[in-house]
Amino acid sequence: MSIAKGNPCINSKDTDENNNPLLEYENGHLIGKHPKNTEIFSLKQSGHSNLPLAQIIRKKCLDCCAFQAREVRKCVCTSCPLWPYRMGKNPFQAAKHKGKPSNLNKTGG
Ligand code: SF4
Numbered sequence: 001m002s003i004a005k006g007n008p009c010i011n012s013k014d015t016d017e018n019n020n021p022l023l024e025y026e027n028g029h030l031i032g033k034h035p036k037n038t039e040i041f042s043l044k045q046s047g048h049s050n051l052p053l054a055q056i057i058r059k060k061c062l063d064c065c066a067f068q069a070r071e072v073r074k075c076v077c078t079s080c081p082l083w084p085y086r087m088g089k090n091p092f093q094a095a096k097h098k099g100k101p102s103n104l105n106k107t108g109g
Helices: 012-016 040-045 053-064 069-073 091-098 101-106
Strands: 021-027 027-032
Touching: 053 069
Parallel strands: none
Antiparallel strands: 021 027
């Protein structure tokens, strides 16, 4: 039986593929490799890219909402750790820059 069965976070195609370079066996069980032990080439070949984390979170939120951007925008799961970042921006970072004089000048304020 695929380990993906019943787990909404696992794409069954990941674990059904033979020779997935991002997986390894441990005590006879298929597990994900530690990212530090994966090759960049393998990550890229598997569709991963070096993006800012907020943009990666956005992709995960789209996945969570069946790729319906409007549903991500309206997400009511405010306790989800990804919720503040679901629009692809870090609001904490944005708030930090709002108070800086250089940004106040840019907005004409
Ligand atoms: S914030 Fe909402 S859309 Fe994003 S992962 Fe969490 S529950 Fe899903």
